[in-house]
Amino acid sequence: MYVKYNMNQTSLPLELSSCIDSNHIVFSIYDFVDSLDEKHFEIFETQDGRPAYHPRPLIMSLLYAYSKGVFSGRKIEEMMEENLPMQWLVAQQVISYRTINRFRSSENCSRLLENIFIEFTIQLKLEKLISLENVFIDGTKIEADANKYTFVWKKATERFAERLKVSARQYYFEEIQPMVDAGIQYDEELELEESMLQEIAELIEEEVEKLTEDIEENPVKGPDHRKQTRRRLK
Structure with missing residues (x-):
């Protein structure tokens, strides 16, 4: 119960x-x-x-x-x-x-x-x-x-x-x-990591967009290594 x-x-x-x-x-x-x-x-x-x-x-x-x-x-x-x-x-x-x-x-x-x-x-x-x-x-x-x-x-x-x-x-x-200073430093280090990850994400998105445009503008018959690269990036 x-x-x-x-x-x-x-x-x-x-x-x-x-x-x-x-x-x-x-x-x-x-x-x-x-x-x-x-x-x-x-x-x-x-x-x-x-x-x-x-x-x-x-x-x-x-x-x-x-x-x-x-x-x-x-x-x-x-x-x-x-x-x-x-x-x-x-x-x-x-x-x-x-x-x-x-x-x-x-x-x-x-x-x-x-x-x-x-x-x-x-x-x-x-x-x-x-x-x-x-x-x-x-x-x-x-x-x-x-x-x-x-x-x-x-x-x-x-x-x-x-x-x-x-x-x-x-x-x-x-x-x-000292603990306050350490807490602020901890926040700043995490913020730096977040900004770096954001920059990486933006670069990958740009690369995906470039590949997509290239694939659409220049199609090929058969396997296309560009599509494999795009999938990995996504």
């Missing part, structure tokens, strides 16, 4: 957030980036060309991908197509890996993303959502001046922010940035 299912049954679309665990990290990422002042994103505004993607969902997608150990722009684009939490985070937009790589490679984004990653890492650490035992090796213990149901952000930040920032910045440059 099997559980019944019907792939052709009409159903109403669900709000994506209702399909995601309430403790999922994407909600922390969304709240953090959404709380940032708009002035942080003014440097990306432009009046030229078509309207650009807002930097908020791009930053959100990068933070989430990095938290999952994904650094290739192609794989981040794939997450936008297939990963439910990522789809919710970017409002079901699918942003091409080229746009992702151009965005995070720009000087403005590199500087902003570095600071955002560090601040977000500190927030997760202070809220005890991550331990970072391999990163913060100085034995820092965080105790908020609050009861079990509240958290005093200001006091904890004043006491531990500088020490945590140093550790988080070191972690970003030693661990995260």
Whole structure:
């Protein structure tokens, strides 16, 4: 006996957030980036060309991908197509890996993303959502001046922010940035292979067209080696 299912049954679309665990990290990422002042994103505004993607969902997608150990722009684009939490985070937009790589490679984004990653890492650490035992090796213990149901952000930040920032910045440059660079290089190498294959395909198509024209204009009786060559090329 099997559980019944019907792939052709009409159903109403669900709000994506209702399909995601309430403790999922994407909600922390969304709240953090959404709380940032708009002035942080003014440097990306432009009046030229078509309207650009807002930097908020791009930053959100990068933070989430990095938290999952994904650094290739192609794989981040794939997450936008297939990963439910990522789809919710970017409002079901699918942003091409080229746009992702151009965005995070720009000087403005590199500087902003570095600071955002560090601040977000500190927030997760202070809220005890991550331990970072391999990163913060100085034995820092965080105790908020609050009861079990509240958290005093200001006091904890004043006491531990500088020490945590140093550790988080070191972690970003030693661990995260090299993997980002490697991910971008991986995308570029694949793109080179694709362009080379495209060039080869175009050359073969041209040769097939030339053979077809020659066969039609100069027909011969009996076996025609040109037709065999054309079949191999096709």
